[in-house]
Amino acid sequence: MKTKVPQATDPCGVAGGKSHPAPSSGSFADNVPDHVQIQTITGCNAACLFCPNGKTRRKIALGQRMAPELFNAIVDQCLDLGVRRYSVYLMNEPMLDRDLPRRVAYISARIKKPQYVKVTSHGGLLTERMAKGLLDAGLDKLKISVQSLDPGTYWKIMHLRLERTLKNIDRFIELKQRGGYKLPRMEIVMVDSIQTRGEIAHIRRYWERRGIKLYVEPVENRADQTGIRDTAVGAEKLRAFSWCRRLMEQIYILHDGRMVQCCADWEQQSIMGDLTSQRLADVWYGPRYREYRRRFAAGDVRGMICEACRKQPPPR
Numbered sequence: 001m002k003t004k005v006p007q008a009t010d011p012c013g014v015a016g017g018k019s020h021p022a023p024s025s026g027s028f029a030d031n032v033p034d035h036v037q038i039q040t041i042t043g044c045n046a047a048c049l050f051c052p053n054g055k056t057r058r059k060i061a062l063g064q065r066m067a068p069e070l071f072n073a074i075v076d077q078c079l080d081l082g083v084r085r086y087s088v089y090l091m092n093e094p095m096l097d098r099d100l101p102r103r104v105a106y107i108s109a110r111i112k113k114p115q116y117v118k119v120t121s122h123g124g125l126l127t128e129r130m131a132k133g134l135l136d137a138g139l140d141k142l143k144i145s146v147q148s149l150d151p152g153t154y155w156k157i158m159h160l161r162l163e164r165t166l167k168n169i170d171r172f173i174e175l176k177q178r179g180g181y182k183l184p185r186m187e188i189v190m191v192d193s194i195q196t197r198g199e200i201a202h203i204r205r206y207w208e209r210r211g212i213k214l215y216v217e218p219v220e221n222r223a224d225q226t227g228i229r230d231t232a233v234g235a236e237k238l239r240a241f242s243w244c245r246r247l248m249e250q251i252y253i254l255h256d257g258r259m260v261q262c263c264a265d266w267e268q269q270s271i272m273g274d275l276t277s278q279r280l281a282d283v284w285y286g287p288r289y290r291e292y293r294r295r296f297a298a299g300d301v302r303g304m305i306c307e308a309c310r311k312q313p314p315p316r
């Protein structure tokens with residue numbers, strides 16, 4: 001079924017589109033978006049302990065896809081708005097989408113530095129076909145979440161087979177080297193959990209030997225997901241925090257074109273707009289978003305999903 005895409009209007013509302021205030025650096029309410037995350041398919045086949053996937057009150061259907069014309073129109077509007085980072089994933093495993101390389105190629109053909117296109121994945125579906133597709137598509141950055149190098153711990157945290165993921169990564173490196181591709185830059189990411197803190201030094205050396213940088217991120221429970229309160233256990237206590245780039249600079253678009261306030265809004269409590277009937281610029285600079293940003297900057301988050309956001313302090 002074809003998705004209806006709203007017709008192009010001028011992103012600043014000057015040439016006949018719905019008007020919205022011009023962005024100004026002095027006002028948080030009018031912040032310019034820097035990143036976009038686009039969900040091209042729903043769901044994930046892993047079950048990470050610290051991730052709300054599979055633990056939400058709302059049932060998330062697996063494999064619902066974004067229509068190609070909607071995807072292309074969204075990317076075009078992001079380009080008009082000056083978005084710098086294009087992340088082709090959102091609350092999902094992006095490699096479930098067999099069209100991922102084509103979507104990446106659509107973006108990479110239209111951006112230039114410092115803009116870039118990025119995919120974050122668990123790597124378990126980084127097959128030979130997907131690897132070649134992403135290399136040819138011009139992906140700039142590939143981030144893979146590998147939570148442990150101990151097969152038992154890895155299984156306990158992610159419910160995936162470590163051996164397959166490591167094989168996929170090694171094969172990807174080989175294809176990249178053999179093909180003479182300069183990009184994507186590869187990164188490995190893990191969280192600083194009680195299960196793995198003791199392993200981090202060894203894990204870092206393993207990836208360094210392959211020329212890959214390891215990023216260790218703090219455990220989070222953004223927007224307070226009740227389903228992970230007991231399992232998202234950081235090596236240190238999770239704390240509230242007072243500033244958020246996600247609300248101020250980042251756009252999050254679900255597979256059906258609806259925009260959510262945050263990449264942690266798994267329950268879809270805070271829908272900001274619908275890009276099947278609205279222009280992106282009109283939503284981002286519209287009254288609801290502006291009011292949320294103004295209130296966050298003023299420290300008034302009562303009733304917002306931000307009220308119970310928690311994360312572990314960054315590792316020292």
Ligand code: SF4
Pocket residue numbers: 222223243244245246247261262263264305306307309
């Ligand atoms: S819930 Fe609010 S404060 Fe927390 S990460 Fe999302 S936008 Fe930021």
